[in-house]
Amino acid sequence: MTTALFKFLLFLTIIIAPLAYQSTVQNTSADTTDLQTYEQVRPPFTPSPDPIKRGIFYTQGGFKKNYYTFKSLTINDDFTLNLQAVRPPLPAFLTYSWWISDNKTDWRPISNNKTGNLKINTSRKGIKYYQVKAVYKAFAGYTIHGPYYSKIIKVAINEKPIDTEDLSIETSSPYLLNIGNSVLDNAIYATSSRNPEEATDPIIWSTSDDTIAHINSNGEITPVSNEYSGDILIKALVKNSINKKTKIAQKEIRVGGGLDDxxxxxxxxxxxxxxxxxxxxxxxxxxxxxxxxxxxxxxxxxxxxxxxxxxxxxxxxxxxxxxxxxxxxxxxxxxxxxxxxxxxxxxxxxxxxNSIIGIDNQIQNTSNKDDPLDTKTNLANVSKDDKLTYTLHLSNANKTNLKDQTLVIPLPLQVDITNLKINDDQHIEYKLQTESLKEKKLILDLAKFKDNEDLNIELNLNVGKISNNFEFKSTPVIYGTYLDSDNDNSYHNNGTTVSLHFITNMLFPTIHDITFSPIQTYVPNSLIYRLNDTNAPNNIIDFDDQRRSFNSVQIQVAQENPFHDEKKNLYLPATLQLHDPTNNTFTDISNNPTSVATSAKNQQLHYLNWSKDEGLLLRLKPGSIRPGKYETKLNWTFIEST
Known part of the structure; x- marks a missing residue:
């Protein structure tokens, strides 16, 4: 494996305040279950990424997205949290483990509940936090999927109801499959948004036609039968307890067998x-x-x-x-x-x-032919210096006489035309007309080809600098007029819309501040821990991973110099160490690049974070210290392998 194909340096300033002074350290925020190689043993857990469904199967497990992360209730309301984990298709049985907290820091397990449903005790006013872990085990007892961790769920119990002022809803998909098959997850989900968020009155869900689809109290929409299809409305209704007003929101979806006429x-x-x-x-x-x-x-x-x-x-x-x-x-x-x-x-x-001229158009990224997401009309990951081939076949199906034929092809400003060929003619004149800051139009006068029944056009493009991710849609259009029409009527016909998704093809880490607890009592060789806001679920590094190929990335960190005050007159007898509580090991990172984590091949990076007793911790050394704020510089290195 070759390293250093992709490498750059980031700097981190750390500020530490001993004795009675507040201490802050700049940190990177990123907790990614991607980079964790061991099971989390206690909350707060880093939430697992959303499950990934490709076609008919889940290829990455997790919790379905239709669960509350905040719920506002009144005393003695009847409410149950319902969470459902999913996983790739293998024989397994599922078990859940619930935790509860009063402050998101101190957690205690909830016994006698191994399901995804948790009845909430609403008898007293207050705020509680919940989190659940799901594990799929084989019948022999060992884990084969998971563990998956939910997001932290906040439940607020209020003494009096709070009215809803505004209500809107969304659905996870505009289309609901009604194909009857046990392997298919035919459900889609409706979710609500209210103002204020703390509104307490329950949402009553319904559909405009219960013979086509049902919706339950959690917003889960399921088909009734493959015999009934059509467009229906999903409705949400709230009856306010205080002002007695009713709020209604609705969203249209289509229910069918997958294909439209x-x-x-x-x-x-x-x-x-x-x-x-x-x-x-x-x-x-x-x-x-x-x-x-x-x-x-x-x-x-x-x-x-x-x-x-x-x-x-x-x-x-x-x-x-x-x-x-x-x-x-x-x-x-x-x-x-x-x-x-x-x-x-x-x-x-x-x-x-009947029609006149047909357009058969398609596009290919000849620099990246193996992208599984590419189709003839969609390029998923187009980046700088890519070579694109755009081909069009024009056919006069009815051999109708036309005149003044013109072909217009919209193009993004970021591409340049390197070659244009029509049939065997490579000396083609064309116009480029800039339409906006995003688009230009290629205009071809086809007068010299008016006697051709078929035209084959090949357009070669080169992609320039891409500064941000964006999508561009191009629909070619042929214009003309009927030659044998007394009224000289105009004619135009559209080709297929081609979608190009441009990416920077780069990895962008954002490194956050790290804050350490103040040193109240100086004890040589003792550890100073980070403050809670720099621990999971908060991140040390956030990644915007726009790479086309997710090669393995090794993250390294090194402490460049000793801790010193702002004027570099005072030095703190301490160093940073990277702690691994699983293996009970630690590594001094002073002037020593140390591996923090390594991602797997084909793994997209999202974030990196640490629990309280892992990652970078401050080790005090023998010596004398004086009150003040101290800082050091961390060198972060990201090395991509190919």
Whole structure:
């Protein structure tokens, strides 16, 4: 493995106040369960990242996002916290462990509850904090998934009700799958936002059509049957206890079998996309496959199409013989008991009307061909110096006579045209017109090609400097007028929208201040701990990881000089040590780059943090000290391996 492909230096100033003075140390905030290699033994736990669902399976476990992190109640309200952990598909049984705290610092376990449901005691006014751990174990008893840690949940019990002034809701997805299959997580979730946040009256959830979908008291929306589809409203209602007013919010969702019917024109390109699986691309695992099928009519024979293992089916340059065809997708997978299972989407119909010129366009990142998130119309991770190839096929399906044909292709300002070819002609004149601070338009006069039935256009692009992540959408349009029209009517037709997601391809750490407790009594060889606001769940380093490939990163830290006051006249007999309580070891970091953590390959960095008795702690040395504020400099190094 090669190191130092990616390396840079950050500096950290630490201020320590001995005796009666307040002490502060600049720290980096980042608690990432990614970087932790051992189980956390007591709260406050660092919350696990949200679970990741790719297509039909969870590939990373965690807690579903539909649980409260703050709940305001009145005395004697009936309320139960409901949390649900999920994990990748393997045979396992699940157990939960709950903790409670009065101050988020001192925690005590809640006995006799191994489920994700916790009945809250609301008999007394006050604030309590809760956190839960979930572990999936094999039937033999050993852990195979987790532990997963919830966020800290704050529950406030009030003496009197607090009215809701404003209410709004959101749903985790605009589409709810109604396919009946045990492996599918068909639920989506509605969440509310209220002003004030401390409002106490309960939310009453409902739908506009209970024959299509249900919603429970936690905002979980589930389909009724695959026989019923359509657009419905999710409604939230609050009845205020004090002013007696009613507040209502609603959100529209679609319920269906994954595919929508499409109406298109002759020569168009269309894409059937399976909706409702997840926001992520499907995981291309060997045990999951997708096959597409076509039926020429409602009762026609099924034809297996060459498209496979994709949640989208694109049909280019539509011909009239496809009018009325039906399309659907079949999923095949192996369940946790190694049995072959299948399920399928609904059948969607294609209806074709007459058109003039069809545009079949696609784009490829030739510098990064293996990105699994890329498709013909979507580039997921485009970075500086990438070479892009944008191809367009124009076909005059009806051989209609047009004049004044012009092709317009929107492009981001960050790309330059390196070559343009139409059919075999590489000497093409074009115009570039700047539209805004984000976009320019490539304008091609196609008059010299008016007698061609088909045109093949190849556009080569080079990506310039990218200063921030952004998305750019490009929809090519061909304009013209009917040659044989008495009224000289204008005509235009859109191609497929191409999405380009630009990234800086860099790792940006943000290092936070570290604060140590004041030294009240000087005891040589004793440890001084950080203040609570520099311990987990607060972070030492926060990462904005915009890299395209998540190579392993080693984090190192070193203390550059001894602790000194602002004028460098007084020195503190102390040094920083990196403590590992799991192995009961510590390392002096004075002038000695010490490894803090190493991420795994293909692991995105989010944060780094430490519990109270781990990480950087201050060790006092024999000697004399005087009151004051002391500081040192930490050198942080991040080394990426390839």
């Amino acid at each position: 499409i109406n298109a024109k002759l020569g168009d390109n269309v894409t059937f996309k399976i909706q409702g699986l997840s926001d992520d691309k499907r995981d291309d695992a060997d045990d999951v496959s997708i096959n597409w099928f076509q039926k020429k009519s409602v009762h026609g024979n099924c034809i297996k199409l060459p498209h496979s293992n994709t949640t989208e089916l694109t049909l280019n340059n539509l011909k009239s013989n496809l009018d009325g065809s039906m399309y659907y997708a079949v999923f095949s997978y192996t369940d946790e008991y190694h049995k072959k299972k299948t399920f399928q989407t609904n059948e969607a119909q294609l209806t074709i009307s």
